Amino acid sequence: MYLAAAVDNNSTDILAVANSPFLWACAIGVFPVIIIHSVIYMKAAQIAAPHIGMTHQEIKTSCRAGAISALGPSLAVVMVAVALLTVFGTPAVLVRIGLIGSVSYETAAAAIAANSAGAELGGPTYTQADFGLALAAMTLGGAMWMIATLILTPLLKRGDSALRKVNPAIMLVVPGATMVGAFMVLGLGELPRSWIHVIAFGSSALIMTVLMIIAKRVDRPWIKEWALGIAIILSLVITHLATRA
Amino acid sequence: MPESTQIHDALGAFDKTTSHWGRITMIIGLFFSLAAPAYLVFFSGLDIELSGIFAAFAALAAVFGVIWIVEPLTYYPILGASSMYQAFMIGNISNKLLPAAMIAQSTIGVKPGTRKGELASVAAICGAAAVHLTSLFIFVGLLGTWLVSVIPADIVQTVQLYILPTVMGAVLIQAIVSQKSPRAAVIALVVSLIVVFVLSPLSPKMALFSTAIAVISTAVLAWVLRDRQKTDVAERAEEETPPEGPVY
Structure with missing residues (x-):
């Protein structure tokens, strides 16, 4: 091989x-x-x-x-x-x-x-x-x-x-709760690893929240489209600076 | 030949071609995607235990099993039979393919759920796929690989170590916003806090099942504690409308 x-x-x-x-x-x-x-x-x-x-x-x-x-x-x-x-x-x-x-x-x-x-x-x-x-x-x-x-x-x-x-109320509640539950426990599970993990998770969540609020205020759908990429790159920059602090 | 029979035949041929070739190409796509891990597991010389894969798969099924079934059910009425194979093979359905189909339908002025709408969405997804394949190949396949090879090692290390919390932070907020169910978000938060900070430290074995425990508890609690007024209205509304057959 x-x-x-x-x-x-x-x-x-x-x-x-x-x-x-x-x-x-x-x-x-x-x-x-x-x-x-x-x-x-x-x-x-x-x-x-x-x-x-x-x-x-x-x-x-x-x-x-x-x-x-x-x-x-x-x-x-x-x-x-x-x-x-x-x-x-x-x-x-x-x-x-x-x-x-x-x-x-x-x-x-x-x-x-x-x-x-x-x-x-x-x-x-x-x-x-x-x-x-x-x-x-x-x-x-x-x-x-x-x-x-x-x-x-x-x-x-x-x-x-x-x-x-299939009960439509189940379809309305369960898949959404599953998704939020999965990302929540995986995200929070990263926090005990180190304080830099806390910064990575927190800054990314915060940037995403801000972007979502802006997208809603100014009604620009492209912000929602790019939000994930922007949040990930910006919080990686913040995290990298934190590792050097 | 009467006009209606001709229309019926033409659409029949379209349905037959798309479902036949849609299934075949999807199965080939499935084969290529499975071949990569199969090679790593069986032929690469890495020691990857099958039992470990089964355990990982069981954990995944406990978390996402419901979504595997529910997502195709949800998208079917919007996409129509022919686009189902297309969409689930190309991926990124909600953020890319659905908007493309809707924009195409409104551009030429046809309604979703009609046969004209279905043809428009098939064509739109083909166009979207062409753009997507090209941009992935150039920007990820060629430029991305090059980029990773030239960025400094300490940055690569930061990305590797912290990409997971970074992705999860942003994705979590996105999921909460798109679900519009603050109640489920609060339940998920409380359950996850208990699992991560109380249960997991108790025993290292717990950590293996922590995700599944948290997700299943969240789903059950979100169902038991649901906003009955809101969901029961949805239930009644659904009962009143007769089940739809295939849209012609």
Whole structure:
């Protein structure tokens, strides 16, 4: 195995493993799949459009509108993704954060996996083996969304009534509480580690709060889009200054 | 051939193509994403115990299991069957794909939930995917990797050590704001404080399950202590509207 030289369970040089050629190949492999998928969908839409009174021009306009509106959010995702490169390496970030998953779930999943092994994500004891475990758990977690989609979509299409009878009050309360609960306990769990962790968590939460208030006051949706990236980068700067104080 | 049959056939062909190829491409995407950790676990020479992965997965399922099911159910009526495969493979649905679909629909003046709206959102998501793939490849794949290689080691170390609390601080506030349920936020805060500062220090074994315990307790308490007036109204409103079939 050509990786052998770089592989060491106890090494904290996780990028040696995380940026290995095989992981790059898997990440790059997802790109053409999505491109082919998009081409097939676009063609199918073009063929169906005239039959329901839509012009090809309208389909093209929709495509362009989607592309333009994705510019801001895509660059906002890029900003967060770059901040995570040192913890997960480029291939995992491209697939897990950029495609398929999202920042919040994937980072939470990796942290939960590391905790279950008694390790600390990104911490001084974050080894190559811990990275492997975190990536496996993130991927399996992400796969569950895809599997749920593959199973549920045909059922929903048939208008399966059992699925529609899920108590709407539960749907309103439980998922939201789950999300807030997960991010709350993972966030607060960082506080006892050191006073710098407190600064990192506190400054990031504070900056986000300020950005949310500003976004509401001046009614500028782009602030909400960029808030996560801005909060993470600014609080990393503050945290870095704190480590030198 | 009568016009209605022709429309029906054309849309039938569209549904067939998108669900057939949507599923195939999604399964291939799934395969590529699973191949990376499978290689690390089985072939790289790293000692990663399968039992450890099962434990991590169990902890994840306890935390996110409900969301795995609920999210596809929630997005289906908005996205329609054809866009489901597209959206869940490309990711970043709520912050990128839904806005793209809505903007496209309003640009050409069609309503969501109609077949025209569905075609517009399929095209919009294709456009969004093209921009997203390009920007990820250039700014993360090429420039990002280069950036990490040139920034000083002490900064890289700060980022590695403190990225988790930084991400969680911001994401937590975002989740609280988007959920608009202060009650659930307070419950989560109290439960998490007890778990982190009282239960976890008691025994190191507790730490392994702390996330799951906190999340399940928060969900149960948020349900038991819910604002009944608000949620019961939602429940009644839902009961009055007949279940919708596929939108044609």
